[in-house]
Amino acid sequence: MNAEHRQTIGMDIRMWYKALRVIPHLSRNEWEALDPVSKWLVAARGAVLIMTFFSALIGGLLAFAVGPASPLLLLLTVIGLVLAHGGSNLLNDYWDTRMGVDEGNYFRAQYGPHPLISGLLSQRQLLMWVFATLCVALLSGLYLAVVRGPWVILFAAAGLVLMMTYSGKPYPLKRMGLGEVAVFVIWGPLMIGGTFYVLTGDLPLWVILASLPYTLGVTLVLFGKHIDKIDYDRKKNIMTLPVILGEKWARVASILIIVLMFATAVILVLGSYLGVPVLLVLLSIPSALAAARIFSRPRPLSKPDDYPSESWPLWYVGFSFVFNRNFGGLFVFGLILDIALRMAGIPVFLSGL
Numbered sequence: 001m002n003a004e005h006r007q008t009i010g011m012d013i014r015m016w017y018k019a020l021r022v023i024p025h026l027s028r029n030e031w032e033a034l035d036p037v038s039k040w041l042v043a044a045r046g047a048v049l050i051m052t053f054f055s056a057l058i059g060g061l062l063a064f065a066v067g068p069a070s071p072l073l074l075l076l077t078v079i080g081l082v083l084a085h086g087g088s089n090l091l092n093d094y095w096d097t098r099m100g101v102d103e104g105n106y107f108r109a110q111y112g113p114h115p116l117i118s119g120l121l122s123q124r125q126l127l128m129w130v131f132a133t134l135c136v137a138l139l140s141g142l143y144l145a146v147v148r149g150p151w152v153i154l155f156a157a158a159g160l161v162l163m164m165t166y167s168g169k170p171y172p173l174k175r176m177g178l179g180e181v182a183v184f185v186i187w188g189p190l191m192i193g194g195t196f197y198v199l200t201g202d203l204p205l206w207v208i209l210a211s212l213p214y215t216l217g218v219t220l221v222l223f224g225k226h227i228d229k230i231d232y233d234r235k236k237n238i239m240t241l242p243v244i245l246g247e248k249w250a251r252v253a254s255i256l257i258i259v260l261m262f263a264t265a266v267i268l269v270l271g272s273y274l275g276v277p278v279l280l281v282l283l284s285i286p287s288a289l290a291a292a293r294i295f296s297r298p299r300p301l302s303k304p305d306d307y308p309s310e311s312w313p314l315w316y317v318g319f320s321f322v323f324n325r326n327f328g329g330l331f332v333f334g335l336i337l338d339i340a341l342r343m344a345g346i347p348v349f350l351s352g353l
Helices: 003-021 028-032 036-043 046-066 071-098 123-148 151-164 179-200 205-210 212-228 230-235 241-245 247-270 276-295 316-343
Strands: none
Touching: 003 036, 003 046, 036 046, 036 071, 036 123, 046 071, 046 179, 046 205, 046 212, 046 316, 071 123, 071 151, 071 179, 123 151, 123 179, 151 179, 179 205, 179 212, 205 212, 205 247, 212 230, 212 241, 212 247, 212 276, 212 316, 230 241, 241 247, 247 276, 247 316, 276 316
């Protein structure tokens, strides 16, 4: 392998990493120079796929906490869910463009390259990407259904319907104040609970309860995004929960969600449903306070001088995303430490399991 080829691969890997952390702004020429994986990550908004990865991983770790489980089944579940989320993002961009939501200077086209509005893909190309992405996710789901049973199909179908109807016809959920509810259900009971079921063949109530802290965080991110674009949505009669509540009360609700994330985690540990190491999430309190301070004030009318240009006009969602990533990472690490300690014979107060 020559030096030039190694450099090209290295540049691609760096772009993958960047696209998994932020939604990069790209010119048409920069887009054309990308490899297929980088293009998919940029178009599918790879940075937010970390939330799906965490949900699937949490469900898998909860399964490993109660006994031996198959790493292969967990890997296939993670791949299937992440691809389903990516395909959903692509399809949402398609539907929002078809329905006139993303036209002009709409918020979505400002914070990152919109595949259609930016002219990076034609409608036909975008739909081909959606089809290919969802086909791979479907193959993963079908294999899991063969191994675990038909209930897997029910989990997958419920999640797929909610994802596809988030922006799509005939009744887009986000236009009826149900988008946030759908996200709460998908990233919690369906993803975390569904992953647990795939690995164990069971879904006890405590797993649904254990999904609450992190799925609240995912819901917080969506609240932040919808508050950021509340004026755009109100003009287009898109009735997200922040539009229904009004900006002030939506910000209050967001702060309440932050409090509930910590409260539910502590209650689950005190009730012996989760191990003591999960309390590592308390280390994310500084970023929670930073997010709460931002939510306590109206959004600035223009970009503050010390705020990154590439992040504007994102505001509330940026701080909530950073906090949720910190909280989720610590939650996952706490579960891993919990499992390791119990494997070493050290009790971690999990009698609720």
